[in-house]
Amino acid sequence: MSFVPLRIKTAFSLLRSPIRLTDLIERAKELGYSSLGISDLNVMYAVPSFYNLCLQNGLKPIIGLTLDLPGMILSDQTYPLSLVAVNNEGYQNLLAISTLVNTNDAITISQLKNMLSGTVIILPALGEVNDLIVQGKQQQVAEIITKLTNMGQLPTDIKLGIDFHQSATIVDTLSKLAADNGLKLIADVEVDYLNSDDLFLSRVLESIAAGTKIENVFEASRKRGEYFLRPVEEIEQYFTDMHLQGALQELNRLVSDANVTIDVQEAKLPRFTTPNNLSSEDYLRQICEQGLQKRSKTDGIQNETNYTDRLKHELSIIHSMGFDDYFLIVEDVISFAHRNNIITGPGRGSAAGSLVAYVLRITDVDPIKYDLLFERFLNPERMQMPDIDLDIPDTRRDEVIQYVGNKYGHERVGQIITFGTLAAKQAIRDVGRTFGLSVTQQNQWSQAIPNALHISLKDAQVNSQRLQNLISDSTINAELFRVASQLEGLPRHYSTHAAGVVLSDDPLVNHVPLQNGNEGLLMSQYPKEYVEISGLLKMDFLGLRNLSILADVLGEVKDNSGIEINPSQIPLNDPATIKLFAEADTTGIFQFESSGIRNVLRKIAPTTFEDVALVNALYRPGPMENIDEVVKRKHSEEPIDHIDDSLKDILMPTYGVIVYQEQVMLVANTLAGFSLGQADMLRRAMSKKKINVMEEMKVAFINGAKQRGHSEVVAVRTFEYIEKFANYGFNKSHAFAYSKMAVELAYLKVHYPGEFYVSLLRSVQNNDVKVKQYIADAKKRHIQIVAPSINLSQDNFMITDKQIRFGLSSIKGIRSDFVKEIISERQTNGKFKSFQKFCQSN
Template identity: 45%
Template sequence: FKDIPDALANTIAIAEKCNVEFEFNKARLPNFDAPEGFTQKDYLHRLCTKSLEKKYPQADAKIKERLLHELNVINRLGFTSYFLIVRDFIKFARENNIPVGPGRGSAAGSIVSYLLDITTIDPLKYGLLFERFLNPDRVSMPDIDIDFCYERRPEVIDYVVKKYGAENVAQIITFGTLQAKAAIRDVARALNMPYQEADRIAKLIPQEPDIDIEKALRLEPTLASMASADPKIKQLLDIAKVLEGLSRHVSVHAAGVVISSQPLIELIPLYKVPDGDIVTGYDMSSIDKVGLMKMDFLGLRTLTMISECEGIIKRTQGISVNIDEVATEDEATYSLLSEGDSAGVFQLESAGMRSLLKRLKPDKFEDLIAILALYRPGPLGSGMVDDFIRRKNREIAISYEHELLKPILAETYGIILYQEQAMQIASSLGGFTMTEADILRRAMGKKLPEMMNEQKEKFIKGALANNVKERKADKIFDLIQKFAGYGFNKSHSTAYAMISFRTAYLKAHYFQEFVTALLSSEMHNSDKLKDYLQYAQKKGITIL
């Protein structure tokens, strides 16, 4: 609009006349209509206690205390409606035979989530922590992400839209930003620079994560010398640096959905995408700031494949397999994985993962949980993986810095692998509450020296009260701090290890049906389809 300066001036005039005030730090959860005669609080309590009788028929005082603690925190923070809403649409999915994942993220650490069938992972059995999911001293919206069958995920979103009103529900916008190379090419086009020259300059930007033009000028001498020698190239890069990181285009978030207590148009800007759908004008982080409830409705093709496999087994063999009820103690499954035969197995089929499986030789479910936590750049680069394998295979002795660490670290052979273990150590040795232990976990992630010194002093003081010598307490805290950078969320690892186990179980016991379902689920991906076809033929399966 450089030829119409008045139009540009008017945008400023309009902006100056806008008078909008946003109310922050206020949750705008939609209201869940509890059955007649119940408040939301009473209804949530009733659902959980009834489920407790079924899932924990011999529930002791400790289990009941855990449930009451979680319910009190949820009610006090004002999230009762949130849990009832999530439970409601997951119940809809299950009643309509839409496959739902066993859990995702830290929500699997909540016994309330488990009792409401939001997750199907027993948090007590696997030592998962509620405070890793919801810390009562750090008020923030709960984050329950749910995996649904990829093909039927839209049905769940449609249900939510109908129940809470189209004006109150929307998917979330995402903004694609100008990265270094794109910024250079776009600015070059505006400056009428020949494409070949612009492309040559753009290709000098190193292929590194989080690279920007300023960093590229320091790393790439050719680029720096070109900018020094040619004023036009310097101008190009200077303008591109200003535009770098700005929004370039919009799209719809793959999973994010907002559910509001009132019409969204009264709370936030809305945006119409090219296909006509209305989405939020705010992205994920901004949605949080204005107190709106967002959830991730994720589509997972593996769930689609598992459901298809169950159907094929029923049609061809007349056997009804409910994979959700299969026990995780299965020798054939672990034998298959120990051989590295993990093609098509959720999260375990990469070449690096196959190598790790053959070395580690998992023989129980806890090993699968550990494998998903181990196979990440931090542990792989630190030597932790090799140490873990040697300890598991009894090549070196397992030792503990203090006897109180043994019940916490026994399942990982004396190694701190999970964030939850660091929290448990802080509680058991340092006398931290679990809420305080979660704050310690966050502090370690931020690596702020002043904050860490305060936490260390507090830990040592608590350890001394537990009859732990100061030198030993100091050493244990340093150990926690060292491994905290590599620690993984055990709740998420446990939930996803369950999907890994289930796909491996189907492969071990119903190989032909598994491969058939696998091929069907990857028809959209020609590269994967080709690999799986070759694998099937190698295993002696005839493809008609």
């Protein structure tokens, strides 16, 4: 016999337990456990992490769920009901049950009918059965059993939980009830915290959740709890002393029978509905060929043979990897956006290296013109899901997500959960509140913690004398800091992933537990890293403020001058625009605003769009180390070394320095004859410093170079050269796509400054610092800024007669509803004739 805790409550029962999963596993191994079961309250947030950690540490994971439901007899109260999955059918049912609970306002036990197969129900020791016994209503326990069996649950799958903390009288009654109803007793000891002195941490968390204060902190902190993770032998002895070995044996049988496997699943893509019953492959080819014809006309493509051959190559790889539907889904979303005048970004990440994405207008950078590589995006020699992230104006992102939800169905589309944690300042504030600190006192603590990103309380204590003084001021302060330090990092609340949306060919609940999200969508209870291995397609719809600005500028230009500008057709080498970058006049320009990148612009002094993208790529951690070398070579202060003439075209755009990951791939392809797929594997091995793989590939590289007529000296030197820079290489596709967006904004700043600045100011209306900065920059361009007018101003900034006028909402202290009333009154009855008239109308 060996005790196994089946009802461990983790920190993912938000603000109800201080148990971290890593600490749980470590402590369980110390105490001699061979198996563990978690059973968080109503949710399954922790399940995949717990499952993997158990397997990694040689422990058998038992997957459970505790529901908080109205009593089956004492229905005016809620009681815990514990479910344990004994097989994968049971696990699937737990997903469905947790989803049911978290997508409905209130449920009762009767709603779980036909959802309990593959599970064992444990009526917890400290639950409704216990209360019925205490109230002398033990005969009504039989009614509970009848309700459960009427729902399809076999008596063998219903257990009465028994706890060694219970009195002898309760234990005797439970034993008789079990015998009378044909049930088995099972050892059931809840674990709410790891150590007995962690009771206080649980109490603090509960107070944080409830927004209450702890009356006597020191008295409460001295109390020790009973429901902690005890040594196995200790609990077994308790049950043996109470002659409850049978309850332990029943527990062992359940643990032995429980075998749930949570496997990595390949994404099951939704099937795209094509016209005329065409196959996905044929339809994708058709719209790509049509897209290429349109691109040839609008973008002036000269050598169509190169494009046709590349298109065939990419389509064959896409089809062989089973991703035809994926591209059709993404194209459909993009088409919806464009049909509804929602501009989209030029691309993000390696997707800009795909000609298929370009001709479908998913991206807007010509990959052949700029030597962007498809295999950097989708490598046929390494099975992976394509990853196309879509940039959308942040003001219109909801429309796109709603379209996807309506297109594929509410049950098949969802958002992804993320968790906010108790960071340093938040932990101090929350604990301080439960300790009864005033807002002023909480602010003192917060101000004593340095404003460093992700700083821990431990580091803050080391680096802040002010914090050290606060801690030493009193015993209550020392206790506050101790508790906050122990709670720091625990999940505090859930929120929605900023961009991620998941799609499935079947209901999401078949893969992950769900809850209600935002915008009328469901939301996965499993975070991003787990939805991607649960058979779901993840897409990122990123709301970009700068795209909203771009759309606003284009709208202003059209309204003011009647000119309709297609951002896709903005020239990327417009001399005045490139000059703006060379002079680092980039206030308000996406990704080029910081003082650091402006310094790089001044040093490099771009003369082409490629130079602008080069600066964007260089100003990153890692690539920064190459800035000075690029500057010297560009300005002829240092010779440009191409190593070998065959590499000149590859290295010339970056002055002989490998800046881009794609250059590593092209060098391996050109000099050593690697396929682009093999070259991508080499790039990955170098960036991740996989020494064994690199040594193998080095031999292949040298042999390939020699076979192509290069000397071993050149081959070795080239390999060492790319090895030197590969770790700092940046994704060229991403650099060019985002630089294109920057150039589009810069072009509008140069040629339509009034429209540019009014849109820029609107985007930061509530940020006084940015408003001042942008106004100062606008004045340098001789743009007149005028004060708000009760008769002329709208809600936000506006441009009329080449003047930018403040909006009424810019006036401090004015309410938005009052602004609306003023504008409405003006529209109805005309301008205000006097201050008195204005006062009378309001």
